Amino acid sequence: MGEFLVEGKIIKFYREKAQMTQKELVQGICSITHLSKIERGITEYSKEMITLLSERLQIDITEEVRKYHLLSGKLDEWQNALISQQTEDTARLKKEIEDEPLRELPDFHASYNLILSRYHLFMNLPEKAFETIQIIQGKESQLSSYERNYLKHIMGIYYFLTGQFKDCINILTSIDHTGYHHNEYYYHLALAHHSTHSNIASYYYAEKALAYFRKTLNVLRIIDTETMMLVQLNSRELHDFDDTKKKYDSLIKMCDTCQAYDRKSKLLNNLAFECYRRKRFDDARKLYERALQLVDEDNPFYTMFLDGYINNAIKGKLLNNTELTDLAKKGLRLAQKHNGMPPFYFQLHLYAIQEEEEKFYRLIEEEALPYFRKTGYIVLIDHYEKKLFHYLVKINETTKALQLAQIIIESHKSHYDGMN
Template structure:
């Protein structure tokens, strides 16, 4: 029974009171009950009311159900990572007057927040989320859990990985059937280097994506699983390389350039960790050629390329300085925390050792600790520990030893 909702919607749109609309047709009390869908009514009454509103209820039913379907399809474009289709549906939905109906508003706003998150417009997404939170208590269980999912995604995009995990693990699985959130949990756990838990969630969501034939997300999930296999220890390289190359070929088949660039970056990193600097540098270059400089992953690849060329002595110091300045400029313009890495490159390339370690101590490590970047903390604490020992700063070295266990492998250098 949606006739009452439609009549109320068009009555208010026309600026009519209940009394004005129902005059000569029925009482205002009866119209009020029709609009609230708490009474029986004859088709003749709704026909007369719709005539006065100059609408055809049968046509409006079709529009209502079409819009309902479009919203579901729009949601599916996010899960399937279909950005072009998402843009088309967004435009169509925005043109539909019925989107203003209360029936659609919560779901529409949740999807709008997802849209802005997918386009890295975090501030706009957060405003929508905050407005939704004001009325969260009145939401259905499905919408309440979807809000948690969207908020978790916001935290993830904002680098708040522990907040992301906290909110996503509070989702009630019995009342929310969008198991895609397992993927975001796998990613968040990966980025704080809880590798076993990350692999667990990746395995769970892989089954879901396989059942729904979501090829793109299968690639993403298998990528996460590969990263976990090589996280703490170096996995068999031939198997690692073969699996990466298989995923890259799949990307070529479905013309997924963005994912191919990320896979090339990941494989380059595995080569770097194994001190195959020349091969790694070539893959980093290939990855960067496929990326727009404004996307976050470009800075990751550029950082890796500078590291590789510095360690492998593949480029002159002058060229590396130019690349580091470029990375710093892009990072600051895009408000990316990657500016820290490029600042470190500049200190290192300019042979400013004291400034390099002072920056690690006062800026880099506090930031990594605040964000929960476990592996980065271990990596830079190890560097700082050895520096303090070398210059005879015994107390500082002892202080660091409280949070650092001598002999741990660095994820970044595998030393």
């Protein structure tokens, strides 16, 4: 961008900030018409003139131009820190950028708010992110092609964090990849497909994301993506356990090297689940306990790890009912307090432990299934629909059972539907 144009924008910005009219600023220096052209960057001017205007505004124009270009670079740096998930750097850059008055220039409005909303999502503050997103959407017609695609990416992350996985997939797949170079969005597509148990699609997009993270030497996101691919490898059928454990151990060592203990906790949780699926309940318990020790109770992942720990303890008969009840009550309290797993997960545990069958199935019908259908949790939809169907048959609720059977049949269309 030409320095004339930058200087003109800075003059206009500080004039308006000082609540000065063009007439007040130009008195004894130049004409209002000439200042208007300077502010729009459509005319050349002498160094002496810009110095006089700057002195009247009590700014150093050379320093302000330097800050302008520095701010542009810092916004890029902030964006890259968010992609790399460097928590300390993202917080530091946010403060530095917000301390810079030039941030309020129209040039930076869209990019600043886009990255700010991404920052809020990174900090797991979807409500704050959505407030900023609405500001951007109010001026969407003014966005560049890149910015419109970036907005879609941010909306996709927002939908994912709020459990709207189908909306997440729809908006992320509408991104024009020819005009958007942050292929990180493939990772979020993989996450959303994983959450709807579309494992082949999840693996496909994870491979694309992995290529991007390797190209950009983003070690933490390489760990994330290889974890995702390992989960998909075991999704439909159990992969060789020794090979699975070897790969998890390798990723856990990478986390230790990077001091990425949050990621290590998730890997321990995933490996615990693989042990649970193979009925290695004692091994699973130890891994869940290690995972729980690495996260604070106010961390949203704590309730997810605790849910797995309770499931494993029930199936493996590792704890008595009193111990299980205490854990389920703790999980319910934490889930109600923090944005982790929905509280009904732990309420279901309590009803199951206390053998309150009617309350258990009523909660499945009224809360669990509507939630899973909304978010697209296909495996859990199948699991709980079948459990509810058998219960309805058992208590002779024939009409309800038939209605549910119809829903189950319609949701499992044959691959031959539509063929002659």
